[in-house]
Amino acid sequence: MSTAGTPRPADASGPTDDRRRWQALGVGLVAAFMTLLDVSIVNVAVPSMDRALGASPSDLQWVLSGYALTFGLVLVSAGRFGDARGRRSAFVFGIALFTVASALAGLATSPAWLIAARLLQGAAAGVVNPQVSGLIQELFRGPERGRPFGLLGATIGVSTAVGPLLGGLLIAIGGEEHGWRWVFFVNIPVGVVAVVLGWRLLPSRPAQPRDSRRLDLVGVLLLGIGVLLVLLPLVQQDWRTPTKWLLVPAGLVALAGFGAWERWYARHRDPLFDLRLFGFRSYALGALIALVYFGGFTAIFFIFTLYLQNGLGYSALVAGLAITPFALGSAVASALGGRIVDRFGRPLVAVGLLTVVIGLVTVVVVLDLAPGDAAVPWLTAAPLLLAGLGSGLVIAPNQTLTLAQVPIPQAGSGAGMLQTGQRIGSAAGIAAVGSVFFSSLATSDGDFSFAFRHSLLLAAGVIALALVAALLDVAVGRRADAAGRHPG
Template sequence: MTGDGIRAADATGRNRPPGTAHGHASPARDERGSGEADPRRWKALWVCLVAGFMTLLDVSIVNVALPSIQTGLQASPSDLQWVVSGYALAFGLTLVPSGRIGDVLGRRTVFVVGVVLFGLASLACGLAPNSALLVVARLVQGAAGGILNPQVSGLIQQLFRGAERGRAFGLLGATIGISTAVGPVVGGVILNGLGEQTGWRWIFIVNLPIAAAAVLLAMRWLPDPPARDPESRIDADPVGVVLLGAGVLGILLPVVETGRGGAGVPWWVAVVGLAFLIAFFAWERSYTRRGRSPLVDLALFRVPGYAPGAAVGTIYFAGFTGIFFVLTIFFQEQLGFTPLLAGLAVTPFAAGSAVTSAIGGRLVSRFERSLVTVGLTVVLLGLLWVDVVLGAVHDSSLGWWLAGPLLVAGVGSGLVISPNITLTVDRVPVERAGTAGGLLQTGQRIGTAAGIALVGAVFYSGIAAGGSLDAAGALRVAAVLVAVALGASALDLRNRRRGAREPA
């Protein structure tokens, strides 16, 4: 669809603010436009959420197993760095192209391919005889996660409308928040139960039954791929794929290595990556003017709410994911917690986020950007409370003292992630939903990597100076990032209110 097509879709009221269509809630429909709600839509949603949870959990679950992997495979620090960073890199590289492929070929098809590939890569990780093969398997696993995740947000837009879409995105937000926080807990439970020698392998192998069930249920409940003209030609935009991939790789590679304490990739590589991204946008504009179908239709950024929502999401992910990075390491290395206890210590954040994500999905159609702004304010207040506690408590009781402020921050986070996703993609046409979702998640991955790099640099600065880990300073950096996201959300709120007052 061209940029004019996107604007036309908005003008007809097809993708209006959450829960409205000429003043009334519109029914959930499938992509065939029949106006009838797909009776399988909630079952399809749960299949998508379980598969998405599996891929997002693997971002953090491996952290607590790194010492066991190092012992079991005689892995070097560089190998361990790539076990974590390689997953994030491959994940971010495949998001947008796979979202575009899902839009064209059908989201169920691409979803199933991603789940199968993820399951096979998980098995390869669990059976890896050496660190080199483990790194390769993790790269494939990350790519598979990037293949299937854009299909989840695309399917939500395809299957749900009005208030139901907000509730569906609320459940997606809860999935994102919980998976980010409980990874260390799940990893700790597996290691405690099966032993550190072999337990790390089961962290990966446990994905197999989940992937198998997801494939079977997806074939049964996800909507059929759209009918295509066999003579029609798919415009793959290979130059756009290469330019975007080089740009994302160039930006992510130095920041994820710096965030893990590495120094193997110089920072000028990020500048080169930025140059590739600029070239990508120039190419996409030229490609569109020639009447071709670009990888990313730049008219997406003119869809009301998309650009500011993507900015808020990117900045917020840079801030809040650093919280878990800092605290799980601080509890283990500074206070002597076991991996399981360290994971349990940050679960109040996950609990608060899980509850309010579902609530936020129901409230977003009523309060819109105001809800996200309030949520960011609550997160910031929770982090300020965390800073006060860190300055006052210095013994093993710190985990208990932090439960309250982390719960408050989690409650606020649940009002940010899912409502912001809903508002960001609400007016994007369904046929561009996968691309829009992939682009949105790419921004989140870049934000996560950059935030952990920045927070990690401050966190380890104390050791470099001959002292201890600087958890308080690192969390203040996370709080500043959340404050910047709050400012961006407040600016969007002001613009929305100004636009509402102006005549149509």
């Protein structure tokens, strides 16, 4: 489809081989889980890496943040490549590269080696993930997308929340000295199987005109520079100089240049990303909700892990178990949310966001009233379960609604831009909430409970901003419906 005209919503027809498409989806979800898991699973392995490799704080920061950086850099370009050249080729290449990078990370003998492997691993993850969302757009139509997007939402929520638990288990099994290597090695057998099954089950290259398969290299460069400049000061917390924040406006200028270029390029050929997708209210507000929500959502696990391990002295395994109620709630509610989102629409997302805020505020109240810091994992289990249930009603339904009107030939790039916003939101949220955590720790003479409660309130406030955006979408939608029922 040429994008010289106005984008149209995807049609309602669907493929006939029902069993094969669900098998293909299963392969995609496993790959998404594996790549998203590596965002958080490494956090609990940092002390082991430090001891084994003699890494500096700056090295460890790059191990953690380099993955997120390269992940966010390639999402839109990889999504567009899948749209133009076929999702199967992009998916298999991404998983193969991720598997090799995981092996290299596990074999690392120096901090520089490990950092390089993590950068490569993050880029491979960025190639894989937009293919999964695009695959759902391609294989499923209309209301039937609710269930697969629900499963994808559960995958996103659970992989993020359960990472510390699996990391703690692998370190406990492999030992403090070399257990961190198994955090990477565990990806190898899964990756090999995903490559084989992905090549067999995913649909091959779509039949598109040769001109529509050209890649917008100038757009790739401008978007890459813009995202890099915005993300770099956010993910590099060890850069203490305030001048690093000058990179953010420079990145915004590059992104503005990207927008201007894409508008011009779309008059002649298929652009890297069709900006007219933001003309759909569902896409524009959905992308905004995702960006802001991930700013609060991802930061929760970062500060909770610091609180439990560094502040209270719990093991990596116990810290991971403490976050499990959130993961369980998210898994259950995501599956349900995907099934009912077409019935309730954006109000379902608003209810989910409100539930997350209530759950997080309850955690703060419980810790404030609790005598001392004893039994924190037990005290926070119920409110974290509640917050997880709310999160499950946010991620999957919001993704379904956001991508509902995206045309299939743009499914990968549309999903890539959505996920780029999520990565930027995650980096900004961890930077802001983490700064409040450490500054509160400094002003309270090392009171980890005080620091955690204050930073968690900030995370809840960020999620409340996403709630405002969801309520705005609900209000605008109802006004439009009323105008449609009573024209004139």
